Amino acid sequence: MTVLVTGATGNVGSNVVDQLVKRGADVRALVRDPAKASFPAGVDVVRGDLLDVDSLRDAMKGVSTLFLLNAVVADEFTQALIALNVAREAGIDRIVYLSVIHSDIYVNVPHFAGKFGVERMIEQMGMGATILRPAYYMDNEITILDAITGYGIYPMPIGDKGLAMIDARDIGEIAAIELVRREQSPTPLPLTRINLVGPDTLTGASAAAIWSDSLGREIAYPGEDTAGFEQNMRQFMPGWMAYDMRLMAERFVSDGMLPEAGDVDRLTTLLGRPLRSYRDYVAQIAG
Numbered sequence: 001m002t003v004l005v006t007g008a009t010g011n012v013g014s015n016v017v018d019q020l021v022k023r024g025a026d027v028r029a030l031v032r033d034p035a036k037a038s039f040p041a042g043v044d045v046v047r048g049d050l051l052d053v054d055s056l057r058d059a060m061k062g063v064s065t066l067f068l069l070n071a072v073v074a075d076e077f078t079q080a081l082i083a084l085n086v087a088r089e090a091g092i093d094r095i096v097y098l099s100v101i102h103s104d105i106y107v108n109v110p111h112f113a114g115k116f117g118v119e120r121m122i123e124q125m126g127m128g129a130t131i132l133r134p135a136y137y138m139d140n141e142i143t144i145l146d147a148i149t150g151y152g153i154y155p156m157p158i159g160d161k162g163l164a165m166i167d168a169r170d171i172g173e174i175a176a177i178e179l180v181r182r183e184q185s186p187t188p189l190p191l192t193r194i195n196l197v198g199p200d201t202l203t204g205a206s207a208a209a210i211w212s213d214s215l216g217r218e219i220a221y222p223g224e225d226t227a228g229f230e231q232n233m234r235q236f237m238p239g240w241m242a243y244d245m246r247l248m249a250e251r252f253v254s255d256g257m258l259p260e261a262g263d264v265d266r267l268t269t270l271l272g273r274p275l276r277s278y279r280d281y282v283a284q285i286a287g
Helices: 011-022 053-059 076-089 110-124 138-151 168-184 204-215 226-233 239-255 263-271 278-286
Strands: 002-005 026-031 044-047 063-068 094-098 129-134 192-196
Touching: 002 011, 011 026, 011 168, 026 053, 044 053, 053 076, 063 076, 063 168, 076 094, 076 110, 094 110, 094 168, 110 129, 110 239, 129 168, 138 204, 138 278, 168 192, 168 263, 192 263, 204 278, 226 239
Parallel strands: 002 026, 002 063, 026 044, 063 094, 094 129, 129 192
Antiparallel strands: none
16 A cells, blocks of 8 residues: 655654655655656655645655645645545545644744644544654754844744754654554554654753854854844745744743653654754854
């Protein structure tokens, strides 16, 4: 049978595809433009969109297991619910859904609240799924690299409670492990939730200190100006999304993104190796 990967060309989705191929799975990748897609040999690339019901129905024919990833877009919630309903219609009862850590706590943050709504559908409809709840992605640091190296500041207002940042490569590998586990099970497995965290809990000050060490010069953490952060984000994204990011940053400051007891050990056991560290990631992108 076949594993369908949505969001297959993105940072996490492409890692999921690669890891599934390494594990010998039959993979189908759902993409908007197959001409722009580049996957390992043997991956079945299909054109589709999560709001195009007909394309979803075609993509899900012969599929046994679904990896559902929705980008942060205005209609993310609708996309996810449509995809899950079409999956139920197609008889797919093995699902891995990429949610977010603390989706039930950051209830005023639109893309967190939407993901929690999807989790509720999965649970109340009795769908067999692994719900992956990743913390903040280390990979987001790519977007602030110029500010760090050019202006000597760490500009993300992440506060002092701490974020257990995780590398997208680890997310992709864990997702693939769970997809294969569900795919190979003789019967559908019950619902489970897994927090995806990194081995370190970073504050604004500690992240800046790691950058200082890596670059060999002082990188400052200017604090939590979330209003200024929103205005900066407006240069790169729509106003609604910049406001969403500001609301998320405010919850970073008030609540943090802290792992639960046993999370790191669980993931280390699942991977059979240590999680990738923030310090190593910074060294990689800082060159």
